[in-house]
Amino acid sequence: MVKEVEKAGIPIVQMCNLIPVAKTVGSNRIVPTISIPYPLGDPATPKETQWKLRYSRTKTALLSLTADITEQTVFPV
C-alpha cells in the first residue's frame, strides 16, 4: 500500500515495528514504533508517557515527509 501511494507521487512515511520487513517490501521513509499491538503507546506506562511518545514519533513522521532523501531511510527517534 505504501508503494502504491508513493507511486502516485505522494510522499508517504511508514510507522512500524518490523523495520526489516518495511525495508524488504520497499518503503522509502520509515519511522520505528515500539511494538505490534501498541505501536504508539505502551499501556504499562502512564498516559502522560504514552502521549509524549506518540507526539514525538508522529512529529518525526511528519518531518520525515520534508526530508529530501535519495535512498531508503529509517528516521532516528
Place this chain on the structure above:
Amino acid sequence: MKKAVVYINQFFGQIGGEDKADFAPVFKKEKIGPALEFAKNLNAEIIGTVICGDNYMGSNADKAVDEIIELLEGKEFDIFLAGPAFQAGRYGVACGTICKAIKAKYNIPVITSMNVENPGVEMFKKDMYILKGGNIASKMRADVAAMIKLANKILNNEEIGSAQDEGYFGRGIRRQVWREDLKPASERMIEMLLKKIRGEAFETELPIPEPDRVPIAPPIKDLSKARIAILDTGGIVPVDNPDKIQSASATRWGRYNIENIDSLKSGVYKTIHAGFDPAAADADPNVVVPIDVLKTLNKEGVYGSLHPYFYTTVGTGTTQAEAMRMANEMIPYLKEDNVDGVIMVST
C-alpha cells in the same frame, strides 16, 4: 543417530495466542506441536523444541536470538528446523531470523517453510532453504513432509537438486551441472533466438530478478501548509465495523470522518485485527491511529491541515495484490483533496 532441534512460535508451542506473543524463548526436551509430526519420518532424533513468541522475536530480535543460543548451549545437534510458518508474517520473519543466526553460529544446515506471500521469503531465501509452503496451518502435514524430505537428503549426504526440483525458493546460487540432453549452450541459444524471432514463448536460463522498488516521491516543501492524511493496517474502525472489514486476509477497507473529534475514544473505535492482542488498541485506539497528537500538532502549526478521514484495513494475511488494489481505491480520495503527504501506521 543424528540430532535435530525444532523451532516454533507460541501458538504452535501451545503456550497461547496473540495474548502470549511476548512469550520469551524456552527450550523444552519434549517434542511439541509440529515437532511430533517431524519425529515421524525424520532421520534424526529431535532433542527438543524451542518456543518463542512472535512479538518477542519481532520486537527484540537480537535479544531473542542471544537467549535462544544460550538455551542451546552445550547441546549437540546436526540440523535445525523452524516452522512451517505458512503465511504468518511475523512467524516467517522469526523463523528466518533464528535459522540465519543458528547457521552462522554452528554452521549446520537449517530449513524452514513459508508461503510465497510471507515477507520472510524475500528477506531470507538467499540465506537458507525455505520450502514453498501452504498459506494456512491446515497445510501442516504437507509442509512438514516437504521439510522432512529435504532434511533427510541433507542428513544422508545426498545431492540437493535445484530449487525447482526440490521445492524451495531459488537462492540465487548457480552451479555447474551436466544436462541430461547434453545439448551445448550454442545450440540452446540459437533455439531461443529463433523462438524469439518467431514471436514464440521461450524460457530464459538466466532470469534476472527485478527489484520491486518505487521512485521516492518528492518531499513536502512547506510542512506548515501541507495537507496530511493517515492510513493504518491495524484494523481501527468504529465499534460496529460498518464496512465489515475482515479480521484477517482483508479485501475490504473503510474511511472514517475525524473532522469534529479530537481523539479516537475507546468504546467508539476499536480494532478488528486478528493478528495481535487487541487489548491496548481497544483501550486507546490512538496508539494505532494517533488522531489525538495529530490534532495537537495541527493546532501548534507543525503542519497545515488534516485530511478529514482516516483509512483502515487489516494487514494480517492480506495478499500483496489485495493491498495494491485497496491502496489504489484510496488514492483518488487523497488526490481529490490535494493531500501532500501520508502517514501509514502498520501493526
